[in-house]
Amino acid sequence: MPNKKIAVGQPIEARCTKCRANTEHVIVTLLEEAPLKVQCGQCERQHKYRPPSVPKKPSVRKKADPRVAERKEWETLRPAMNSDAARDYSMTGAYKVKSLINHPVFGLGLVQRVVGARKVEVLFEEGKKTMRCG
Known part of the structure; x- marks a missing residue:
C-alpha cells in the first residue's frame, strides 16, 4: 500500500472531539508529515488530530449455565x-x-x-x- 503524501488543506477522516464521531476533516497544521491540527467539516471546530475510531463489536453476554x-x-x-x-x-x-x-x-x-x-x-x-x- 503506497504512502500518500499529505498536505495542509487536504481532507482526512478523523475523530471529532465535539461531534464524538468519525467525520471528514481538513488538515490545518502538520508536524513531521503527520497531521497535528484538523478542522471538522461538520461543526467547524479545530482540534488535535485523532485517528478515526474502530467500531466496537457488540459484546455477547453468555448466560450462566x-x-x-x-x-x-x-x-x-x-x-x-x-x-x-x-x-x-x-x-x-x-x-x-x-x-x-x-x-x-x-x-x-x-x-x-x-x-x-x-x-x-x-x-x-x-x-x-x-x-x-x-
Missing part, C-alpha cells in the same frame, strides 16, 4: 447425605422435601421441592430432575 450452580449445590450438600438412609425411587412412592432417594439411573438424590400433586424436583449429581411420584 444452571448446571454449574446445581453441581456446586450438590457438592456442598453431598457430605451431609447418608446413602444408607436413602429410599429406592418408585413412581408410586410419596416423597417429602429433603428426603433422600436412590434412583437406578441417576443415583443418590435429594428432594428439593414438591411440584404439584404427583411430581417432585430432585437434585442429583448431574443436576435437577423432575420426577413422577404417587
Whole structure:
C-alpha cells in the first residue's frame, strides 16, 4: 500500500472531539508529515488530530449455565447425605422435601421441592430432575 503524501488543506477522516464521531476533516497544521491540527467539516471546530475510531463489536453476554450452580449445590450438600438412609425411587412412592432417594439411573438424590400433586424436583449429581411420584 503506497504512502500518500499529505498536505495542509487536504481532507482526512478523523475523530471529532465535539461531534464524538468519525467525520471528514481538513488538515490545518502538520508536524513531521503527520497531521497535528484538523478542522471538522461538520461543526467547524479545530482540534488535535485523532485517528478515526474502530467500531466496537457488540459484546455477547453468555448466560450462566444452571448446571454449574446445581453441581456446586450438590457438592456442598453431598457430605451431609447418608446413602444408607436413602429410599429406592418408585413412581408410586410419596416423597417429602429433603428426603433422600436412590434412583437406578441417576443415583443418590435429594428432594428439593414438591411440584404439584404427583411430581417432585430432585437434585442429583448431574443436576435437577423432575420426577413422577404417587
